[in-house]
Amino acid sequence: MARTAGAAETAPTTYAWTIQAERLRVRAGRRMAVDGLHLAMGSGVHGLLGPNGAGKTTLVRALATVLRPVGGTLALLGQPVNGRVDLRKLRQVIGYLPQEFGFYPRFTVREFVEYIAWLKEMPAPEVPGAVQRAVERMGLADRADDRMKTLSGGMLRRAGIAQAIVNDPQILLLDEPTAGLDPEQRLQFRALLRELAADTCVLVSTHLVEDVVAACTDVMLMDAGRLVFRGAPADLEAAGSGPGDGDSPAERGYAAILRRHREQAEDAR
């Protein structure tokens, strides 16, 4: 059956960036995990790299609107995220895979994705078709009616991505989506990312440098709550031309940028 594009989908956008943040500050507990971050992202796959504790998860949570920024501005789809924004409308077009993807062990994959689709306020007649599409896209069609507790780690991760894409989001936030995927599944996942990149703003937070280089149009490197590098994957590789640790050019670039940034921070102190 043909899907007809609605007026909202074909209307021209009235904003420059899908995600835009200025001097963003977000607290995680007592710590200021995101501290004065500037960010502007449009359609495409954006890789977010950084060491553990750099504030990646906190940033993704703020973009998912589950943490309120304590300073700076954040605009999603041109709408400033503050006390007055209609969160429901905004969240209907966001897909989110949290780092700790919790699930209900007794639900089947289909029931779980249906439940999330219901939470995302999708129109009831669209839900079964959308769930089937999302599950097939993640290669889980043959396990759709199995309980989630019987799935392997990689399958759970794919079920997590399926729930994130079930509403055809305009903003897709994936926190560590490739953890637990085997090499073949990671290749499929990268293909999916490229497919989505045309009309979706996808943010993939990861610490696997090779995933970013292979599938992302754009790389961001975060350290201590700030963005320290932004460029194409090739720029990341170019940054590591000198001697250094790491097995691939991208890994050397990653290490070199972090080292340089930290030295500068030391000098400034």
Next chain:
Amino acid sequence: MRDDRAGDRSGVHVPAELLDRYAVGAAGIAADALWAVEAHLESCAPCRDRLGEAVHRRSPATVVVLERVRVGLDAAVARSGRMPARRRRLPGQAVRWAAPALLPRLAMTILVVLVALGLDLADQMTEGRLPSLVLLLAPVAPLLGVTAAWSRGLDPAHELVTASPRAGLALVLRRTLAVLAVVIPVLAAAGLLAGASPARWLLPCLAFTIGALALGEVIGLHRAARGLALLWAAVVVAPSLVAAEPPVLLEPASLPGWAALTIAVAIALVVRRDAYTVLASGR
């Protein structure tokens, strides 16, 4: 789906001759006419039907291709996982009201009420001097289940739920209602046997439930519920058991006070409702 009548608005359909030419491959049709034909076909079911007939009449080669596609598609559909025509099991519907992790909590609540009822009945048969435990317990009985409505610890998918459009006070109230719908009838039945009339505990029960939700907006629902239950146990339950008298707070004279409290906490709950759309910043 697009409204198929939309294409008829002009009242003009594709002429049969043009449709025949389109069916055999569109050669020789001017680009603008071709555009118009396709735009019309997209929105006009009767013309699509006529095109189908024209193809079968005029273009056997296309029919062969269509047949091949159909066979290929049938095979692909047979290979892929089947989509069930409709839901066969209940959980999908039930979770729209109850939090998915609710059942163990409800079972625990019912068990506690039954134990209290058992102690009450035993007391009545012997001396009958202690105040009814069911009555003392009733105001805080739903808290155990209410906690499950919004809890990171009890709900594995709490972060997903929090990030969803449906997150918010409405979802929390919906889940709370599911708890009350089970706990209050159980309490009423137990109260009937133990001589604790709902008139005495129903309003305090609501005040505690709504109060926990309101306090939960500030310090987290889990902590709020535990704090209120402990407070009730220390300030009312323990003294009244020691004094062997029913507590003054649960006498009919206190009802206006409970009503006022219920309204106050309900207002507080609504004012700070945004707290139920974000993660608690505990971490």
